[in-house]
Amino acid sequence: MKQKIELKVNGKIHEVSVEPWKTLLEVLREDLGLTGAKMGCDDGNCGACTVIVDGQAIKSCLMLAPQARGKQILTIEGLGSPENLHPLQQTFIDHFAVQCGYCTPGMIMAAKALLDEKPEATEEDIRENLHGNICRCTGYVKIVEAVEAARDRMKKR
């Protein structure tokens, strides 16, 4: 049976009517049309569905939509705009940290949660905090460089 729930996504309140077994990822993509978060494995292994809930990175394929009721949800769509990219979005482009792009939104959201909490994050911190995100193209070096560059850029601001 469908339930009405309020979700706060990227600063906007959405009222959706969903079956309680729908995951947050499914509702973001199918009901709200926010397709930035990707479904890769659907069992919590790949990290492509990473979004930020109440300031912490989580895997949205592992959270039922009603569990997220009333919490602040941030997806890649809420990060920057094409005219005004977030530093992480810009450095991922500048450092060629994107190949097929499927893992990128999850990588960026995991990196954002880290840099918000620890603006001085080291390479080791970055690797530890992104190890729940799988990229099958790049080999991670460019991704880590992009996060380090974003960190340095964000510190200067």
Add this chain to the structure above:
Amino acid sequence: MKFEYGEPDSIAEAIALLARYRERAKILAGGTDLVVQMRQGIVRPDFVIHIGRIQALKGIFQHGEGEIHIGTLTTMREIEKSKILHASFDILCQGAAQVSCPQIRNVATLGGNTCNGVPSADTVPALIALGAEAILMGPAGERNVPLEKFHTGPGRTIRKGDEMLLRFKIPAPPPSTGGCYLKYTPRGTFELAIVGVAALITLNPRDGLCENARLILGACGPIPLRIKNAETILLGKRLEESLFSKAAAIAADEAQPNPGVSVRAAAPYRREMVRLWSRYALEKAWQKAEACRDSY
């Protein structure tokens, strides 16, 4: 996957729902295990009770003589980062810090890791080593169960269908205690443990002899295993490497790795890893206990 879904605001409401649905219900805490199990059709509850909004089940509190209470909903991340726990209960922080990846640790709970009952759970060996008790609540009230007796088989626990886990109670370890949890996986914490070892050593602050020892194996049998024979040979001794090797050999001998085809490791390999990682864990725990004794 279809079920009814309820979000009780209080423990009493949750208990009432459990009394009504019993085995047909599943308790949802963080969901990092349960949501996957439901989506894959491994469990098919009629009713899901999401307890995540019950504030009384959250947090880490100090009681009386340094005893610690940890609410069932406390996340791995909260445990990993807890300043209160780092002082004397560091072994539990080490276990929590090695659960999967940060996104999972932000959501997964201590109660969930315990009640899910997988033999490879990273926090359970540490809880057993510390002598933790689980406090269960049912229609007749509360009961305390030592963690050592909590698991009855893979995925099975002593919790009855109408009971829920409220919190953990952990006594303060004596001074000069050191603990270490080591998880062996080929590719980092993201994988399930091939072997998990929790070692806890307490030294007499004056003469440095071993007063208490705990050695618990994860992922090496149907439930986490306490290796009492390995603990006993350390008691009253001045500890040294050869004793740790002996204790580790006993652990390798008493481990009960699944003899069948295992996805992660064959039984003889797992046994060898028990020998190695038990020795490392005991040595590390001992070094930490010695460091505490120096500053005592």
